[in-house]
Amino acid sequence: MTWHRARFLALLTLVALSGAAIRAAETPPAAPIITAAAVRALSAAEAAGARPVRLEGVVLTMVDWPAFVLWDDTDGIYVTATESLVADLQPGAWVAIEGVTGPGNFAPMTRATAVRRLGTKPLPAPMRTTVTDVAGGGFDAKWVEIEGIVRSCVVGRTGPAGFDEPAAPAIRAATKENTFLTLASGEVVLRIRSGAALDAAALVDARVRVRGVCFNVHNANRQFVRASLRVPGADDIVVLDPPPPDPFALRRQRAGELLQFNPSGFTGHRVHVRGVVTRHQAGNALWIRDGDRGLRIVSAQAGTIAPGDEVDIAGFVEKGKYSPALVDAVFRRRSSGPPPQPIAISRLAEAAAHESDLVQIEARLQEVRTAPEGTLLTLEWADTKLEALLPGPAPEKPALPWEPGSRLRLTGICAVAPGASVPENGLWNVERFQLLLRDAGDVRVLQPAPWLNPRRLALLLGSGALALVGALVFLWAHSRRQVAQREVARRMAEAEFAAILGERNRVARDIHDTLAQGLNAVSMQLELAKNMAGKGSEAVLPHVATAHTIVRSCIAEARESIWNMRSHALERTDLAGALGGVLQQMSEGLAIETRIEVTGQSRRLAPQVENDLLRIGQEGISNAIKHAAASRLTLRLEFEPGKVRLRIADNGRGFDPNASHRATSRFGLKGMHERVRQMAATLRIESAPGQGTEVLVEVAPPDGGGLTAASA
Numbered sequence: 001m002t003w004h005r006a007r008f009l010a011l012l013t014l015v016a017l018s019g020a021a022i023r024a025a026e027t028p029p030a031a032p033i034i035t036a037a038a039v040r041a042l043s044a045a046e047a048a049g050a051r052p053v054r055l056e057g058v059v060l061t062m063v064d065w066p067a068f069v070l071w072d073d074t075d076g077i078y079v080t081a082t083e084s085l086v087a088d089l090q091p092g093a094w095v096a097i098e099g100v101t102g103p104g105n106f107a108p109m110t111r112a113t114a115v116r117r118l119g120t121k122p123l124p125a126p127m128r129t130t131v132t133d134v135a136g137g138g139f140d141a142k143w144v145e146i147e148g149i150v151r152s153c154v155v156g157r158t159g160p161a162g163f164d165e166p167a168a169p170a171i172r173a174a175t176k177e178n179t180f181l182t183l184a185s186g187e188v189v190l191r192i193r194s195g196a197a198l199d200a201a202a203l204v205d206a207r208v209r210v211r212g213v214c215f216n217v218h219n220a221n222r223q224f225v226r227a228s229l230r231v232p233g234a235d236d237i238v239v240l241d242p243p244p245p246d247p248f249a250l251r252r253q254r255a256g257e258l259l260q261f262n263p264s265g266f267t268g269h270r271v272h273v274r275g276v277v278t279r280h281q282a283g284n285a286l287w288i289r290d291g292d293r294g295l296r297i298v299s300a301q302a303g304t305i306a307p308g309d310e311v312d313i314a315g316f317v318e319k320g321k322y323s324p325a326l327v328d329a330v331f332r333r334r335s336s337g338p339p340p341q342p343i344a345i346s347r348l349a350e351a352a353a354h355e356s357d358l359v360q361i362e363a364r365l366q367e368v369r370t371a372p373e374g375t376l377l378t379l380e381w382a383d384t385k386l387e388a389l390l391p392g393p394a395p396e397k398p399a400l401p402w403e404p405g406s407r408l409r410l411t412g413i414c415a416v417a418p419g420a421s422v423p424e425n426g427l428w429n430v431e432r433f434q435l436l437l438r439d440a441g442d443v444r445v446l447q448p449a450p451w452l453n454p455r456r457l458a459l460l461l462g463s464g465a466l467a468l469v470g471a472l473v474f475l476w477a478h479s480r481r482q483v484a485q486r487e488v489a490r491r492m493a494e495a496e497f498a499a500i501l502g503e504r505n506r507v508a509r510d511i512h513d514t515l516a517q518g519l520n521a522v523s524m525q526l527e528l529a530k531n532m533a534g535k536g537s538e539a540v541l542p543h544v545a546t547a548h549t550i551v552r553s554c555i556a557e558a559r560e561s562i563w564n565m566r567s568h569a570l571e572r573t574d575l576a577g578a579l580g581g582v583l584q585q586m587s588e589g590l591a592i593e594t595r596i597e598v599t600g601q602s603r604r605l606a607p608q609v610e611n612d613l614l615r616i617g618q619e620g621i622s623n624a625i626k627h628a629a630a631s632r633l634t635l636r637l638e639f640e641p642g643k644v645r646l647r648i649a650d651n652g653r654g655f656d657p658n659a660s661h662r663a664t665s666r667f668g669l670k671g672m673h674e675r676v677r678q679m680a681a682t683l684r685i686e687s688a689p690g691q692g693t694e695v696l697v698e699v700a701p702p703d704g705g706g707l708t709a710a711s712a
Helices: 002-026 036-040 131-135 169-174 348-353 454-531 537-563 568-572 575-587 607-626 669-678
Strands: 052-063 067-071 076-080 093-102 109-120 143-158 176-185 188-194 207-218 224-231 237-241 271-281 285-290 293-298 310-318 325-335 358-371 374-381 384-391 407-418 430-437 443-447 593-599 632-640 643-650 682-687 693-699
Touching (some): 036 052, 036 076, 052 109, 052 207, 131 188, 143 188, 188 207, 271 293, 271 325, 285 310, 348 407, 575 593, 575 607, 575 632, 607 669, 607 693, 669 693
Parallel strands (some): 076 109, 188 224, 384 430
Antiparallel strands (some): 052 093, 067 076, 093 109, 143 176, 207 224, 207 237, 271 285, 285 293, 358 374, 407 430, 407 443, 682 693
């Protein structure tokens, strides 16, 4: 049952697929778009669907790479193709194309797959419009005619992408020469490009009628930036009003007269001014002084002029941020003279009167910082803030000690900035201005900044705060150390008291168990001897001999007990003093030179350590005097942090430390080794027959126990 059901479902699926294929075969292909206006009416997404196109029209203009603009009586359309398809095309060619739609980078376009030339047709009548309308961006790929005044005419090159501006030097090999014009109408300026060679002298400042194809410059987001016009040939530029033969023969106008009230309005043509150069940026701009007014001139003209030169200038008036300027200007030097003197100003109203002129101010420096255009100095002047710009790389501080707080004298071009709120009519006031410095020599330090400037004050306050924190930390650490030292001293005193108490108990036990018992025995023997005295000496002598033996034993046991007690000398003085006393007592009356030395910071040690070092020193002194026959004996105590050394050196007969020998007393070398082990110290004996002996004891317990100085 399940198998039959699967076969049935598979059969139904096959029938459905077959029906879909039949319907697809019967569906006719999409009808091609046959007008340019219909292509341009598509959205970017629709045009990206590569819809078929079949157009017929006349070529308006060719583009540098394989592309052209086609006009078909409904609209203009941008068409791309291969080089072989457009090799013989020229403006005026009548063609039929087949292809598909594309979204383009700004507006829908067509990608041609076939181009068939049908003949030649005259170009259609252009759409009459204005520079202002074209600059608005709604005429992309349209054939238009406009009028205006030519402001500039230069020859340059364009890259293979066909941009309407000169290409970068790296791709100039693949470019061709073009002529670029700027056409102005009122305040609107439009760029025009022509592949024909044009006479600049016959066009600049002429009123012309221009026919061309409009192209829009756009960004990567398909957004309009500005418009430009591409002119097919020289015949498409018609001069309506020719320029004056000599622009410098025009009536001279004063800088202060530009853009002043005129019942006839402003013509838009070039004007002629004259003045003395105050600053020149070659190939970019210059500033002049005409009487008591300054003026900025924008000029790409080559040539060198210097401040002080008198020049004639012909250019087009353009409104600036506050005062007018001359753009697309040419100049001619009349004479040379001394550099003009700057005009000293001290109020904002004076800055407005000397816009674009060379001025001088005195101000206090607040800040120096670098910017892409140069070095910016923020200044405090006339109860306001202003900036001075020094173009180019920032100067080195050793060359110009610009410190915040310095009082400076600055010379530069005044560039005022009007208020942010533009009035509907009436006066537009100045709120601030910027000073354009010519070079580092325009800055002079009148009064150096005080040493205690805000930066140094902040540094001092920071250093003081750090020092205060450091002092507090030191006091805290010192107090902790004092507390620790007092605690150690307390524990040391307790340990010393416990040691003394234990030693007294031990002596009491020793006396009770040895000396007292021995004395009792002696008393008994003497009592017996007394009782036997009447019987003669023979009877008394055994008891006397026994008493003598007991006394000798008591003396030995008393000596043993005394040697194990802490020396009374250490109760009266420190270790060095006690060793010195032993050395003096044992060498008194002998022909031996003795010396004791102490290095490092002398301090008291734990009682057991001091007592053991004293006994080792006592044994070493005794051995040197009794057995070594030395003529010179030196004791040296070396105190180091966490470590103490005792050296005993003599120039006696010496011995072999490794050889077996009989100890002169029970407190000989064996006793030294036992005491060293009790202190967890090290013992080194260096000696050889005839070369003297040196005994070195070094006490350095890992935990520092027994080496802490007692409190005062």
